[in-house]
Amino acid sequence: xxxxxxxxxxxxPPDITVLTLLQTxxxxxxxxxVELNGDVLRREDFGRRTLGDGDRVELVQFVGGG
Amino acid sequence: MQTGTLTIAGKSYxxxxxxxxxxxxxxxxxxxxIEASGASMVTVAVRRVDLSRRGGESLLDSIDTARxxxxxxxxxxxxxxxxxxTARLGREAGLSDLVKLEVxxxxxxxxxxxEGLLQATxxxxxEGFTVLPYTNDDLVVAKRLRDAGAAAxxxxxxxxxxxxxxxxxxxxxxxxxxxxxxxxxxxxxxGTASDAAIVMETGADGVLMxxxxxxxxxxxxxxxxxxxxxEAGRLAFEAGRIPKKLHARASSPLEGIVR
Numbered sequence: 001x002x003x004x005x006x007x008x009x010x011x012x013p014p015d016i017t018v019l020t021l022l023q024t025x026x027x028x029x030x031x032x033x034v035e036l037n038g039d040v041l042r043r044e045d046f047g048r049r050t051l052g053d054g055d056r057v058e059l060v061q062f063v064g065g066g
Numbered sequence: 067m068q069t070g071t072l073t074i075a076g077k078s079y080x081x082x083x084x085x086x087x088x089x090x091x092x093x094x095x096x097x098x099x100i101e102a103s104g105a106s107m108v109t110v111a112v113r114r115v116d117l118s119r120r121g122g123e124s125l126l127d128s129i130d131t132a133r134x135x136x137x138x139x140x141x142x143x144x145x146x147x148x149x150x151x152t153a154r155l156g157r158e159a160g161l162s163d164l165v166k167l168e169v170x171x172x173x174x175x176x177x178x179x180x181e182g183l184l185q186a187t188x189x190x191x192x193e194g195f196t197v198l199p200y201t202n203d204d205l206v207v208a209k210r211l212r213d214a215g216a217a218a219x220x221x222x223x224x225x226x227x228x229x230x231x232x233x234x235x236x237x238x239x240x241x242x243x244x245x246x247x248x249x250x251x252x253x254x255x256x257g258t259a260s261d262a263a264i265v266m267e268t269g270a271d272g273v274l275m276x277x278x279x280x281x282x283x284x285x286x287x288x289x290x291x292x293x294x295x296x297e298a299g300r301l302a303f304e305a306g307r308i309p310k311k312l313h314a315r316a317s318s319p320l321e322g323i324v325r
Contacts, residue, residue: 005117006114006115006117007114008117025115025117027115031124031126031159032115032159033112033155033156033157033158033159034158035151035154035155038151040154040155040157040158041158042158043158043161058114058155059114059115059117060112060113060114060115060155060159061112061113061115061124061125061159062110062111062112062113062125062126062136062138062156062159062160063088063110063111063112063113063125064086064087064088064089064090064096064110064111064125065086065087065088065109065110065111065139065141065276066086066087066088066089066109066111066139066141066226066227066274066275066276066277
């Protein structure tokens, strides 16, 4: 299946969880926020939420800013 | 000597200086500058994770979050909708309700969009955020932000990153007279230490800056200068300055002069 991650298409196995996706990307779940199809996910839901074909995922973190 | 604390939404912060974390040459300089500034709150931006450049140091590795509070911003957002979305993501990333709300209405000046700012403030207050809006120095807008539930009002003193210094002393004084029930934190325009001192002497509750420190030749030294200037300015405000007079008043006794 194809998800849209930070605006770009990406091939992922079906029913992958958000947590697994983060692990695949080498990202610790404690430092990012995830938006799935416009809704912000709570951190404790990362392991429960599975992704489907065409899902739009935004993965953000803190960077330097004023 | 104590200069009191900055209280936002019932929580006290020891320092009246809030500093940004952008534009530093590297994380180590940033870390040392934050420390030298004595700031108890630092702003951070919320951005997409760059998936092509994973690994390496991240911003949070260089911020002592046990000592300083993170203030996520909505920098770069051009609509209330974008800002609300960014604020929600920032809340989940930082697990805090604080947000420095920016809705930008003009790209060249980065002046705020009053309408969008008010709209976003109302939405975020309703969602339980502690909203600190970056605004222009307009009293009417400031009152509306306060009435909408903003936890502070943060007027600019000059365009963001311009270093022009305090371009609007009269408007800031009017705001300080009228906005009494929430803190007034001057955000943007400070170029050097005397600018920060002037802001604090005027009676502002706090001052927020980024480029003035990060862009200096020696950011760590400038951070220390800003810390001292904020303290000096606040002390002078609390001490109460002498009235200005047109003519001289001798400081030494006029009697007993040897002639």
